[in-house]
Amino acid sequence: MQIKVMTNILERNDQVAAALQERFKKAGIFVINLLGSPGCGKTSLLEKTIKALKETLSIAVIEGDLFTAKDAERIEQHGVPVVQINTGGGCHLDANMIQGVLDCLDLGELDIIVIENVGNLVCPAEFNIGEDCKVTVLSITEGDDKPLKYPLIFKQASAVILNKVDLLPYTNFDLKAAEKDITAIHPGVTLVPVSCQTGEGLEAWFNWLIKQVQIKKGKESK
C-alpha cells in the first residue's frame, strides 16, 4: 500500500523559525543570520559594527560555536547583550537553539539581533532560524573559487561581505572574478568589499544595515 506523505523533512525547524520570525516582527527587531567560514572575520565585523552603531541602534548578539565562549567574551567587551550557544559538535544553529536562548534577551529594548552562526560554508545555509536575512562573509585569503564551490550560501544571502581586502596585494584573489561568480549565483545581491583591519569599506556595510532596520520598522520603502 502506498501512503502519500509529501512532507518537508525540515518542516519542524521551519515551523519554529516561522514562530520566531513572528515574535521578532511583533517586537520590531531586524534579525541577521551571519554566516561564513571559520576565521573569515564574522566576529571582527560584528565588533566594528557594534562600535560604530551602538549609539544609534540597540544591538544584541547570539553567538554560535561548537565550544568555548571566546566570541561572546569579545562581544561582551563592547557592552551589548550577548548570549553564547555551544552546539558541542553540531555544525549549524537551528531554530530550536535560538528559541532556547531568547528569554536571555530583553526583546522590547532591541533594534537588531545578529546571530553569528557556526563557522561553516555548508550546513548553516540550509536552516532558517527566524532571521530577516542571511549575510555571508567571504575573506580574501579563502580564495576566489569559493562562491562556485559553495553556491547555496551565496544564493541565500541578502548581502555578501568580502573581508580582508587589505590583503589583496599578497594573494592571487581575483576580486572581479569572485564578484562575477557571486552575482551570477545571486543576481542583484549587495556586495560589500571591506577590511575590518583597516576600516576600508565598512561605512557602506553600516549604511546598508541601518537602511534594513528602517525598512523593517516601516520607516523607509525598499
Added chain:
Amino acid sequence: MHEMSIAQGILDIVLKTAAEHNAVKISCIKLLIGQMTQVEPESLKFGFAALAANTIADGAVVDITIIPLVGKCNTCGQQFTVERYSFLCPLCHSANILVVSGRELAVDYLEVE
C-alpha cells in the same frame, strides 16, 4: 552535510505516518532531494539504515529522486535548467528568476504493509 540528523527527521516522519495508518512494516521510502540541496544521497541512505534498525523501517529501501535545478524568468517567461549555478535567464539575461525546483528535501511517499 550532517546526513544523520536529516535521516532522523525522515525516520520520525515515516514512523509517525505508518502509525497513523496502522502499518506494520515500511518496505520503501521515496525521497525527493533537490539538486541544490546539500545532502549526499549515499551517506543519507547509510545513516538512515543505521537509525532504522529494530524499527518497522528496518530494511526499507530508500529510493531517492534528485530534482533538477530549474529557474523561470519572471521577465520573459522562459523556463530553464540552471547551469553552473548561473541564475540569469539564458534568453533575455534577466536576473529576475524564480527557482521552480531544485531545493526540495521531502518524503514523497511510503510503501507499507
